Amino acid sequence: MTNKPHQHENHEHSTSGQRQAANAIERACDVAVIGGSAAGLAAALQLGRQRRSVIVVDAGEPRNAPAAHMHSYLGHEGIAPSEFLEIGRNEVRSYGVEVLAGRALDVTRIGDDRFRVELAGGNTVLARRIVLATGLVDVLPDIDGVAEHWGGDVIHCPFCHGYEIRDQRIVTVVTSPVGLHSAGLFRQLTNRLTIVIHTGVDIDQPEVDVLRRAGVDVVAGPVERLVTGADGRLAAVEVTDAGLIAADAVVVATRFEVRADAVASLGVATVAHMTGLGHVVDVDATGATSVPGVWAAGNVTDPSQQVLQAAASGSWVGGMVSADLVRTDIAEAARPSAHQDDWDARYSGDRIWSGNPNGTLVSEVTSLQAGRALDIGAGEGGDAVWLAEQGWAVTAADISERALEQIAAVANDRNLDIVALHADASALEPFEPTAFDLVTAHYASIHRTHDTRVIDNILQAVAPGGTLLFVGHDPEPMRTPIDIDQHSRAFDPDAYLGVDDIAAAINARADWTIDVHAKRSRPTGAATTHHVDDVVLRARRLPTPTPT
Numbered sequence: 001m002t003n004k005p006h007q008h009e010n011h012e013h014s015t016s017g018q019r020q021a022a023n024a025i026e027r028a029c030d031v032a033v034i035g036g037s038a039a040g041l042a043a044a045l046q047l048g049r050q051r052r053s054v055i056v057v058d059a060g061e062p063r064n065a066p067a068a069h070m071h072s073y074l075g076h077e078g079i080a081p082s083e084f085l086e087i088g089r090n091e092v093r094s095y096g097v098e099v100l101a102g103r104a105l106d107v108t109r110i111g112d113d114r115f116r117v118e119l120a121g122g123n124t125v126l127a128r129r130i131v132l133a134t135g136l137v138d139v140l141p142d143i144d145g146v147a148e149h150w151g152g153d154v155i156h157c158p159f160c161h162g163y164e165i166r167d168q169r170i171v172t173v174v175t176s177p178v179g180l181h182s183a184g185l186f187r188q189l190t191n192r193l194t195i196v197i198h199t200g201v202d203i204d205q206p207e208v209d210v211l212r213r214a215g216v217d218v219v220a221g222p223v224e225r226l227v228t229g230a231d232g233r234l235a236a237v238e239v240t241d242a243g244l245i246a247a248d249a250v251v252v253a254t255r256f257e258v259r260a261d262a263v264a265s266l267g268v269a270t271v272a273h274m275t276g277l278g279h280v281v282d283v284d285a286t287g288a289t290s291v292p293g294v295w296a297a298g299n300v301t302d303p304s305q306q307v308l309q310a311a312a313s314g315s316w317v318g319g320m321v322s323a324d325l326v327r328t329d330i331a332e333a334a335r336p337s338a339h340q341d342d343w344d345a346r347y348s349g350d351r352i353w354s355g356n357p358n359g360t361l362v363s364e365v366t367s368l369q370a371g372r373a374l375d376i377g378a379g380e381g382g383d384a385v386w387l388a389e390q391g392w393a394v395t396a397a398d399i400s401e402r403a404l405e406q407i408a409a410v411a412n413d414r415n416l417d418i419v420a421l422h423a424d425a426s427a428l429e430p431f432e433p434t435a436f437d438l439v440t441a442h443y444a445s446i447h448r449t450h451d452t453r454v455i456d457n458i459l460q461a462v463a464p465g466g467t468l469l470f471v472g473h474d475p476e477p478m479r480t481p482i483d484i485d486q487h488s489r490a491f492d493p494d495a496y497l498g499v500d501d502i503a504a505a506i507n508a509r510a511d512w513t514i515d516v517h518a519k520r521s522r523p524t525g526a527a528t529t530h531h532v533d534d535v536v537l538r539a540r541r542l543p544t545p546t547p548t
Contacts, residue, residue: 102488
C-alpha cells in the first residue's frame, strides 16, 4: 500500500462513460456520497480536502429544482439552483472528487469495513464509508393547480421566497395544523394575507382568534382549485361557499418523503418528524445513523433546512467521517490509498487491454532519437514495452502495484530496459526532474488537484530539449445526458486532468512550445471503439540557452 497521496494514472478508456451491465465496472473509494446537492457536495468538499477519495452519485433531483432562484445563502443570494450546483461540482472536482450521474439502488455491507453501492445499469462502488444526502420529496396537497404553480406562485417557506411576494395578496391554504405556524411570518411580509382552513383540519381556535384580531382574514371551507389567469400566473383560490379569493401567491404546507430506499436493506432507521408530516433518517450529533459506517446529512435528516443549512450539515458530516477514517487508519497503523485499491482491483484479473502500443505514440515518437522516457500511467505496459523495444530506457510509472508487477515480468522475460516506478503524479516530486527526453501519458486518469502541483510534476520531468506527448479522449461525448434509471456513469471525466489543462499551463510558460494541439480520429487498431476522437498534445521544452 502506498503512503503517497491518492491519485491514479492509466491507459485506455479510464475516464470512459457508461458501459452496459455485461461490462460493468466496480470502483473503489474511501467514501461514497449518495446525493449531489448542497449537503452531498459540501461533505465531498470536506473529504476531498482531507485527501480522501470520494465518489458522489448524483441522480440530479435536488429538492429546490422547481425554483428559479435560491435565497438566504450568504454569498450566493438570488443564484439559480442549477448555477449553484455547477459551482459546487467544479469546486469538489478541483480536489479530485468524482461526481457520477447515476442512481444508487441498494447499499450492502461487505465484510466488516466495506459497503457495496449498486448503481442502475450494473456498475458498483466499493466504499469504506457512506454519506446519505439524498434529500426528500415534497408531497403536495391534492388540490387542482398546486403542482402547476409549485416553485413559482405556490411556495411553502417564508424564508426561501417570502420576500419576493411581499405586499402582494397572499393566501395560505392550511391543510394540516402545522400549516398555520408560518402565518405570522407571512403577516410580517404583507397586510393582504388571507388564511383558508381546508375542510377536516383540526385547528387551535385561540390561535385563529389571535390572527383575526391582528387583521388577518380567515376563511374556512374546502379549497376546490387554484385559478390561473390569462397570463399563466396564479389569479385566485376557489373555495366552496366562499367563491374566488384573489391571490398573487399561495402558501401550502407539504408532506414529505425521504429518499432512503438505497440504504433500507442496511436497516438505517427513520423516525417520525415532530410535525407529523413525514419521516426523517435518525442521526446522532455527528450525523451518524443507526448503522455503523453510514452517515446522513441535509434534508434527509431535517426537512426545515434551507440550502445554507443543508450545506453546513454536509460540511459537518464530512468532517466527522474524515475523523472516523483517521481513527481507523491510525489504529491499524495504515495510510491506505483508495485510488490504488481502485486500480489494483482492475489489474488483478485477466489483461484489460490488448498490450499493443497506442497508435498516436507510434506515429508521434518514431522520428525521435531514443533516450530516456517516462511513461506516466503505464498501466499494463503496452507503450512502455514498445518504447523499450525501440531502444528507449523507460521508466514505467503507475500508482497500481499490480500493473507494475505485470510490466516488470514482461521486461524481465524480454530483457528490456524498463524500470517500474510506483508513483503518484500528484505527490511531492514523484518523478526525477529534468531527466527525461520523452514524457508520455496516454489516456491517463490523473485526478485534479486544487493547485498546479500535478501539472508542474509532469512538465518538470521533461529535460530541456525534450518532448511531452499527452493524449486523452475527447471529453464531450462523455458529458452527454443519460437515463439514470437505466445507466450510471462509471467515471467523471471532469474530475481528471485534461489535455487542455496541460496546454493552458504550457502556453503560460516561456520555455515551452506546442507543436500539436488538436482533436483527431482515434488511430485504427485501438483496443476499444467506444471513443471516436482523441485530443493530442505534443510539446517541446526549449533547450537551456548556452552561456556566452
